[in-house]
Amino acid sequence: MMRIIFEIWILFRRKVMETIRQPAWLFIGLITPILYIVLFSPLLKNLNDPPLSTSEVLNTFVPGILSLLAFINGASAGFLVINELQTGVIERLRVSPASRFALLMGTVLRDVVMFLAASIIVIFIAYLFGFDVHIWGLLVMFVLLSLLISIISALSGGLGLIFKQVGSLASIQNGLQLPLTLLSGVLLPMSLAPKWMQVIAHINPLYYTVEASRILAGGTINSMVVFKAFAVIIPLTVITLYWSTKVYQKAIA
Amino acid sequence: MNAIEIKDLKKSFFVKGKNIEAVKGINLSVEQGEVFGFLGPNGAGKTTSLRMLTTLLPIDEGEAKIFGYDVKRNPKEVRRHIGYVGQLGGTDIEATGRENLMLSSMLYGMTRESARKQSESLIELLELNNIIDRIAKTYSGGQRRRLEIALGILHHPDVLFLDEPTTGLDPQNRTNLWNHIRQLKAAGMTVFLTTHYLEEADELCDRLCIMDKGIIIAEGTPSELKQQISGDMVTIILKKDHMDIETIFDGNSDVLNINVEGKKIKLYVRNGAIAMPDIFDIIKSNDIELETISLSQPSLDDVFLRQTGKSLRDTGGTF
Numbered sequence: 414m415m416r417i418i419f420e421i422w423i424l425f426r427r428k429v430m431e432t433i434r435q436p437a438w439l440f441i442g443l444i445t446p447i448l449y450i451v452l453f454s455p456l457l458k459n460l461n462d463p464p465l466s467t468s469e470v471l472n473t474f475v476p477g478i479l480s481l482l483a484f485i486n487g488a489s490a491g492f493l494v495i496n497e498l499q500t501g502v503i504e505r506l507r508v509s510p511a512s513r514f515a516l517l518m519g520t521v522l523r524d525v526v527m528f529l530a531a532s533i534i535v536i537f538i539a540y541l542f543g544f545d546v547h548i549w550g551l552l553v554m555f556v557l558l559s560l561l562i563s564i565i566s567a568l569s570g571g572l573g574l575i576f577k578q579v580g581s582l583a584s585i586q587n588g589l590q591l592p593l594t595l596l597s598g599v600l601l602p603m604s605l606a607p608k609w610m611q612v613i614a615h616i617n618p619l620y621y622t623v624e625a626s627r628i629l630a631g632g633t634i635n636s637m638v639v640f641k642a643f644a645v646i647i648p649l650t651v652i653t654l655y656w657s658t659k660v661y662q663k664a665i666a
Numbered sequence: 667m668n669a670i671e672i673k674d675l676k677k678s679f680f681v682k683g684k685n686i687e688a689v690k691g692i693n694l695s696v697e698q699g700e701v702f703g704f705l706g707p708n709g710a711g712k713t714t715s716l717r718m719l720t721t722l723l724p725i726d727e728g729e730a731k732i733f734g735y736d737v738k739r740n741p742k743e744v745r746r747h748i749g750y751v752g753q754l755g756g757t758d759i760e761a762t763g764r765e766n767l768m769l770s771s772m773l774y775g776m777t778r779e780s781a782r783k784q785s786e787s788l789i790e791l792l793e794l795n796n797i798i799d800r801i802a803k804t805y806s807g808g809q810r811r812r813l814e815i816a817l818g819i820l821h822h823p824d825v826l827f828l829d830e831p832t833t834g835l836d837p838q839n840r841t842n843l844w845n846h847i848r849q850l851k852a853a854g855m856t857v858f859l860t861t862h863y864l865e866e867a868d869e870l871c872d873r874l875c876i877m878d879k880g881i882i883i884a885e886g887t888p889s890e891l892k893q894q895i896s897g898d899m900v901t902i903i904l905k906k907d908h909m910d911i912e913t914i915f916d917g918n919s920d921v922l923n924i925n926v927e928g929k930k931i932k933l934y935v936r937n938g939a940i941a942m943p944d945i946f947d948i949i950k951s952n953d954i955e956l957e958t959i960s961l962s963q964p965s966l967d968d969v970f971l972r973q974t975g976k977s978l979r980d981t982g983g984t985f
Contacts, residue, residue: 420773423769430765434760499754500757500758501756504754504756505750505752510746
């Protein structure tokens with residue numbers, strides 16, 4: 414057990430060093446959510462009559478954007494895996510006696526930590542514009558979204574190992590990303606959607622996390638919505654991590 | 667105990683609705699301390715075999731043991747005892763050479779202190795002093811390859827697997843790497859390598875097998891294999907194409923085998939010195955004009971040619 418934690422730690426550190434040496438990635442990761450806040454959220458003000466205050470808009474909008482950020486960051490894992498397949502790094506690591514779970518988790522944890530770092534910056538900027546910060550709610554939200562990004566990262570990494578080509582991975586992920594994000598109420602709450610969309614949204618795990626994130630960011634922790642989100646996300650995390658570890662074990666021609 | 671023991675190893679892939687047998691049941695054993703080679707053209711199944719032996723690819727059928735450890739049943743133990751340098755290399759190019767060495771050492775269970783010591787001695791051995799703290803992206807091909815060899819041997823493996831170790835290296839770096847491989851052998855390591863370079867197999871391997879289309883077609887020491895092509899080889903090049911050059915040598919007891927490639931004809935003979943005059947007479951009496959005639963010892967390429975009917979040089983090996 415100690416051994417696996419140590420392996421995860423050194424593999425995680427490798428990925429963090431790699432990220433720090435490529436500051437462009439950090440920058441791009443941050444710029445998307447900030448652009449949404451600055452260039453999209455003002456549009457939402459006048460949707461209501463009377464117009465909403467900036468702070469009301471941000472309270473609804475920021476949690477959704479953080480979910481989107483988790484989704485996008487996690488989905489880049491597969492491309493990095495393909496990169497390392499091509500340089501043979503994955504192969505070299507797989508030939509070592511290191512635990513396959515550790516090989517997976519090094520990347521997953523890096524994605525989680527990078528996401529948390531970016532989120533804190535986004536929240537700070539949103540706070541300057543009038544976003545209401547509820548610390549405890551936000552902390553629970555971070556736990557939920559960390560699980561979400563673990564799912565996406567492990568899934569994306571596993572798919573990368575299976576498909577091995579940037580092109581095929583990109584088409585699969587894009588094919589999934591748009592419907593999943595649109596049907597989760599990332600940008601606007603699903604309560605604005607017609608009945609049929611709300612029904613479909615219920616089979617979308619992302620929908621539950623987005624709904625719960627809004628409630629948590631509003632400061633309410635003890636809620637059925639939050640409970641439901643964890644009830645959906647925790648088993649999904651276990652399943653995807655297990656599956657992706659298996660892929661690391663079995664791969665690859 | 668043998669270093670490597672393989673029994674009826676098989677692997678097939680399902681590609682585009684078709685089942686392709688990449689390795690069709692190979693048997694071999696490699697002794698401890700040997701440099702053993704897999705020689706064959708691209709697509710012969712060398713890499714697939716190697717990937718099965720190194721636990722990277724599940725074995726379909728058959729059995730493989732490395733220092734007594736069963737690859738199928740006990741991959742984790744096998745991994746501790748082998749080193750592997752793949753065709754792709756495996757350097758993490760975003761990290762420094764030293765970080766690469768340290769990470770690998772610790773994944774093999776060394777403490778930070780012994781990892782540091784081991785890295786130092788490998789940096790010395792493979793002459794990496796000047797570059798080791800640079801990001802590996804900036805390394806030349808030869809430098810990167812040396813780092814990869816270091817990564818392959820840092821845990822003192824019993825067997826080192828090298829997949830096409832010198833592909834893409836210039837002649838100087840290739841000779842340099844050969845010397846490093848000889849040093850490893852001298853230190854008692856078993857080395858198992860694949861190559862499509864004849865010179866490399868000839869130069870480095872104590873024993874080798876020639877592989878083509880998923881099967882082993884010949885096995886032995888380089889000189890044994892060359893002796894299978896008993897005797898010498900006379901190569902003649904004609905001025906013009908000749909339709910049935912084979913038939914004019916029919917019934918000639920000197921000539922054991924003929925291979926025709928357009929105007930270039932290779933005659934395998936028992937004794938070159940005796941056969942040459944006869945061959946010359948036969949050519950003359952058939953009114954065939956010669957460009958050149960030469961006598962040589964058979965090379966491993968001739969062994970390959972004899973077994974498969976094609977030259978290794980024509981099947982994707984680049985020289």
